[in-house]
Amino acid sequence: MDGLVFDIQRFSIHDGPGIRTTVFFQGCNLRCFWCHNPESQPLSPRVQFFPDKCIVCAACVEHCPHHAHLMVDGRHIYVRDRCQTCGACVEQCFAQALIIKAKKMTVEQVMADVERDQAYYVNSHGGVTFSGGEPTLQAQFLLELLRASKERGFHTAVDTAANVPWRTLEQLIPTTDLFLVDLKAFDEEKHRAGTGVSNRRILENIRRLGQGSATVWIRVPVVPGYNDDAAELGKMAAFLADLPAVRKVELLPFHHLGASKYESLGLDYPSRGLKPPGEEAMASFATIFARCGLPVAGT
Template structure:
C-alpha cells in the first residue's frame, strides 16, 4: 500500500474519458500552464485557499495562528503567506469554510475504496476511473498500484498526462492503462515554453512512442486564442501522421480564476473563444 498525494476526488464526471467516471486528482505538476484551471494542483505541498466572500469576520483564525499570518484591515481578510507555517489550524477552526486546506496525503487503498463506490455506474455506462492532476505521472509508484488494482477488479482506467516525464515512467504504466488522455498544448517549442515554462521535445517524443506502441490515446488540445491560437495548424499536421488518434479541442474557460483569487496569486485573464469559431476550427482540423 503506497502513499499518494491528492487534492480532490470527483465523482460522476462525464468529460474525462468514456462513460461515467471518478476522477482522482494528484497534487503536483512540472508544468506551469498560464491558463491552468486547477492552480491548486501545481505545487505538491498543502496550501490554503482563502475565500473572502465566505468570511464572517469572527477572528478565530487570528487567535489560532501561531505565526500571526492572518489580519483584518479595511481591505478585508488577508494572509501573509511569507509568515504562514502551514499548520492549518486556521482551516480547522473556520466553520464558515472561508479557509480551505487543499492537498491530502492518503493511501492507495483509501483511494480504491472511493473508486469502488461507483463500480455499478462504471459497468452500466462503460466508464471507469481517470487519474489526473496536476500530473499523476510524477507519482508513478502509487499510480501503478492503483492501475493494477483497477485492472484486477475490472475497472476501466485512463491516465490524463502532459507527458513531461521520462519515457521509462510511461513504459511502466503502459501495460496497466486502458486509455491515455494526452495533452498537446503547442507544437512550436518556443511557444510551448512561453505557455507552460518548458519546451515540448520530450512531450512530443513520448507521444510518438505511445502511439507507435499501439496504446489507446486521445489527444486533448487546450485552445487559448491569445496564447496558442497559432499552434492548431502545426498540431493538426503533426497528428495527421497518426490517423488512429482522436484529438479533442478544449476551449479556454475562466472557471479557475476564483481559485487564483483564493490563493492570492496573479493569473492570466483570457477570453473564452466564440463557440461558432471553435466548431469551425474543429471541422477545419478534424478535431472533436
C-alpha cells in the same frame, strides 16, 4: 503506499468514456498561464483563502501558532509568508473561507472512493481516470492505483501532459486502457512561453505512445491569442494524423472558471483579458483536425 491527492470527483463525464471517477493528483511540472486548477501546481499543499466567504469571526486568528491571520479595522488579513501550512486555522473556519485541498491518501483510501460508483462504470462503460496536476510525477502511487483498478476490472485512463521520461509512461502501458495526453503547442518556443517548458520530450512521448499498443486521445486547450491559429493547429493535426493509436482529438475551449482560485492563493490571474473562443471558432478549428482524418470532439 500513499500519495498527495487534491480532489476526487465522482460522476465525471469529461475525462474519458462513460461515467467516471477522476482522481486529481497534487503537483505539476508545467506552468500553463491559462491553468484553471492553479491549486494543483505546487508539489506540496497550500492554504486557499476566499475573502468573500469570510464572516470575520476571528477563529483563525486565535488558532494560528504563526500569527498569519490578523484583524485590522474589522478586516481579516492573511499573511501568507508566515503560514507553515499546519492546517489549524482550516479546521476552525466553519465558513470554509480557508481550505487546504491536497491531502495524503493511501491506495486503499483512494480505491474505497473509486469503488463506490462501480455499478455506474459497468452500465456506462466508464471507469476511473487519474489526472492532476500531473499524475505521473507520483509514478509509484499511480502504478499501484492502476494495478488495484485493473484487479477490480475497472477501465483505466491516465490524463497527462507527458513531460516525463519515456520509461515513466512506458511502465504504465500494461495497466492503462486509455492515455489522455495534453498537447498545448507544436512550436517549441510558443510551448515554452505558454507553459515554462520545452515540448521536445512531450512530442517524442506522444509519438511513441501514438505508434504503440495503447489507445490515445489528445486534448488541445484552445487558448485565444496563444494557439488558436490555423497554422499552429494545422501543424499539430499533421503530426497526430501519422500516429495510428491516436483515436480522438478533444478541443477544450479556454474559460475563466479558475479565476477566483488565483486570488485565493495570493496569485495574479494572468488570463484576465482573454475572451473564450466562440462556438463558430471552435467548429472551424475542428475542421483542421477532421481534414487530416482525425475524429474530433468538444466543439
